[in-house]
Amino acid sequence: MDLKARKISGSSFTAEDKLEVSFNSDGQDISIMTHTIELISGANVIHGGGAAVGEHLHYKNTRYDANFDGIIDYSTVVMSLSQLVKGTSVIKVVCSLITQAEKEEFEAAIEALEDGGEYPTLERTVFKTGEITLEWADDTFV
Numbered sequence: 001m002d003l004k005a006r007k008i009s010g011s012s013f014t015a016e017d018k019l020e021v022s023f024n025s026d027g028q029d030i031s032i033m034t035h036t037i038e039l040i041s042g043a044n045v046i047h048g049g050g051a052a053v054g055e056h057l058h059y060k061n062t063r064y065d066a067n068f069d070g071i072i073d074y075s076t077v078v079m080s081l082s083q084l085v086k087g088t089s090v091i092k093v094v095c096s097l098i099t100q101a102e103k104e105e106f107e108a109a110i111e112a113l114e115d116g117g118e119y120p121t122l123e124r125t126v127f128k129t130g131e132i133t134l135e136w137a138d139d140t141f142v
Contacts, residue, residue, distance in 0.1 A: 001026050003127035005093045012135040021077040029100035033074040034058050042089035047081050089134045096124040
């Protein structure tokens with residue numbers, strides 16, 4: 001499995017950019033996936049219309065994006081980003097997920113739990129893209 005992103009709109013003269021985020025699940029169904037950004041350096045950045053760095057959002061709509069089995073295709077997500085001040089920002093896109101198989105295993109472990117037994121845990125797997133540079137600057141008159 002891997003996570004990649006590329007800029008699909010925006011320029012160095014605007015605060016707004018859009019990223020296409022691509023996730024290769026190696027054929028595994030994903031139960032839930034959320035996305036956020038990690039600020040490596042530079043000016044602060046928000047995503048999804050106002051979410052802070054580190055704040056996870058679900059970029060898919062369960063009502064419209066799920067198939068008949070309730071499985072959502074997370075292979076492509078579009079993220080809106082906005083730099084809060086002019087300058088250069090370096091970020092990574094971060095996703096956190098639980099596969100359908102992990103969810104089903106967790107649910108089975110809960111059903112099999114006896115009184116006094118140890119409660120199972122379900123931890124999300126995290127993936128990060130490489131570094132993405134965003135720039136917002138003024139052009140000069142010539």
